[in-house]
Amino acid sequence: MTHLVYFLGAGPGDPELLTLRAERLLRECRVVYVPPLYGQTFGELLTDKELFIPFEYYFADLIAMLKEQLTKGPVAFLVPGDMTFFSPFQALVDALGDQAVVVPGVGTANAASALLKKTLDRPGVCSRTVLTSPRTLGEVPGAPSMRELAAPGVTLLIYMNNLPFAELVDQLRQGYGKDVPIAVAHRVGLPEEEILLATLDSILDKVGSRDFFNLDNTDRRPALTLLLVGESLMAEADSSWWDYRRDHIWKSREKS
Ligand SMILES: C[S@@+](CC[C@H](N)C(=O)[O-])C[C@H]1O[C@@H](n2cnc3c(N)ncnc32)[C@H](O)[C@@H]1O
Numbered sequence: 001m002t003h004l005v006y007f008l009g010a011g012p013g014d015p016e017l018l019t020l021r022a023e024r025l026l027r028e029c030r031v032v033y034v035p036p037l038y039g040q041t042f043g044e045l046l047t048d049k050e051l052f053i054p055f056e057y058y059f060a061d062l063i064a065m066l067k068e069q070l071t072k073g074p075v076a077f078l079v080p081g082d083m084t085f086f087s088p089f090q091a092l093v094d095a096l097g098d099q100a101v102v103v104p105g106v107g108t109a110n111a112a113s114a115l116l117k118k119t120l121d122r123p124g125v126c127s128r129t130v131l132t133s134p135r136t137l138g139e140v141p142g143a144p145s146m147r148e149l150a151a152p153g154v155t156l157l158i159y160m161n162n163l164p165f166a167e168l169v170d171q172l173r174q175g176y177g178k179d180v181p182i183a184v185a186h187r188v189g190l191p192e193e194e195i196l197l198a199t200l201d202s203i204l205d206k207v208g209s210r211d212f213f214n215l216d217n218t219d220r221r222p223a224l225t226l227l228l229v230g231e232s233l234m235a236e237a238d239s240s241w242w243d244y245r246r247d248h249i250w251k252s253r254e255k256s
Contacts, residue, residue: 003070005096007089009082009105012189013224015042017106025103029076031069037224038078041190054089063095070099082107085131086159108226109157112185115195118233120155123241126232129155135162135222150175155230160222161213166204172229173200181233185226186212197233 006025011017018026026032026045033054034046054062054077069075079087082105093100109131113120120129130149137143146163150156150172161168172182182203184196198206214223 002099003072003074004099004101005066005070005092006074006076007079007083007093007100007102008076009103009107010038010042010078010080011106012081012108012111013037013041013187014111014189015045017111017189018042018045019103019105022103022105025074025101026076026078029074031073031075033075033077035078035080037190038080042078059091059095062092066092066096079105081105082110085109086133086136108159108185108188109228111188112183112195112226112228115185115188115193116183116197116228116233120157120228120230120232122232122235122237124238125153125235126155126230127153129157129230131157131159133159133161134168135160138162145171147171147175150229152176152178152180152231155228155232158227158229161225161227162215162222164215165207165213168227169200169204176200176229180229180231183228183233184212185228187224188226190224200229 006029008022008026009019010022023045030048030050031052032046032049033052034042035055036053039046039051057065066075077089079089083089083102084107093102120126132146132149134146137145146158146168156172169182173179179199179201181197181199184203184207186192186194196203196206211217212223212225214221
């Protein structure tokens with residue numbers, strides 16, 4: 001029998017954000033690859049498992065271990081957030097081919113939007129959302145800067161910030177050309193969860209000397225901090241849209 005490797009979107013850290021499907025598959029696997037943080041927060045679901053930290057192994061060794069483990073049963077990987085954005089597991093999924101199954105989860109962006117109680121698009125206010133990272137932009141010659149991505153009508157989701165915060169805020173202020181809301185979503189879904197909501201002109205005072213991005217730390221690992229920027233974060237929804245849609249869109253669908 002061919003067993004499978006499940007890449008389970010594990011959400012930002014809170015096990016309650018695991019989907020029912022991911023939880024069921026996790027229970028079926030005895031061997032689980034777990035980033036260190038998830039080893040702590042998912043403790044109760046991992047008690048009877050054989051645990052491995054994926055980032056401790058070279059790629060070829062990892063594939064060899066997986067092939068051996070798959071002769072005995074299915075294997076699970078807990079994927080931080082969800083595979084959709086900035087996931088390091090793509091090469092493994094590609095190498096495993098049909099033996100890999102990707103299970104969607106709650107991305108950090110979804111969990112942060114829920115904390116803010118805001119949809120990140122807003123008719124008439126925000127027409128596009130850009131998910132980006134100054135870290136990955138820096139790896140592509142000719143890629144736009146954060147200043148070029150920031151513009152009125154854009155909601156920016158900024159992962160893995162590696163720029164000094166004052167420099168990033170300055171670039172965003174230039175790009176938007178006005179003061180717009182910004183949220184610092186730190187350790188979302190974890191016991192130390194914190195969300196700071198301010199504007200580009202006031203966020204530096206609010207953050208003070210705190211290093212939300214691990215920039216002062218020698219290991220320079222990306223911090224568990226997501227930035228959200230744009231008018232949609234504080235815009236009030238126009239309730240007349242509801243009745244307009246009821247009359248022109250939803251009502252006609254009901255009949256068809
Ligand atoms: C390699 S990316 C992984 C993103 C993940 N695939 C997702 O869907 O959320 C890591 C970055 O995601 C963001 N992030 C991940 N977990 C987070 C959390 N619990 N709270 C806030 N930001 C988080 C941070 O910007 C961090 O630097």
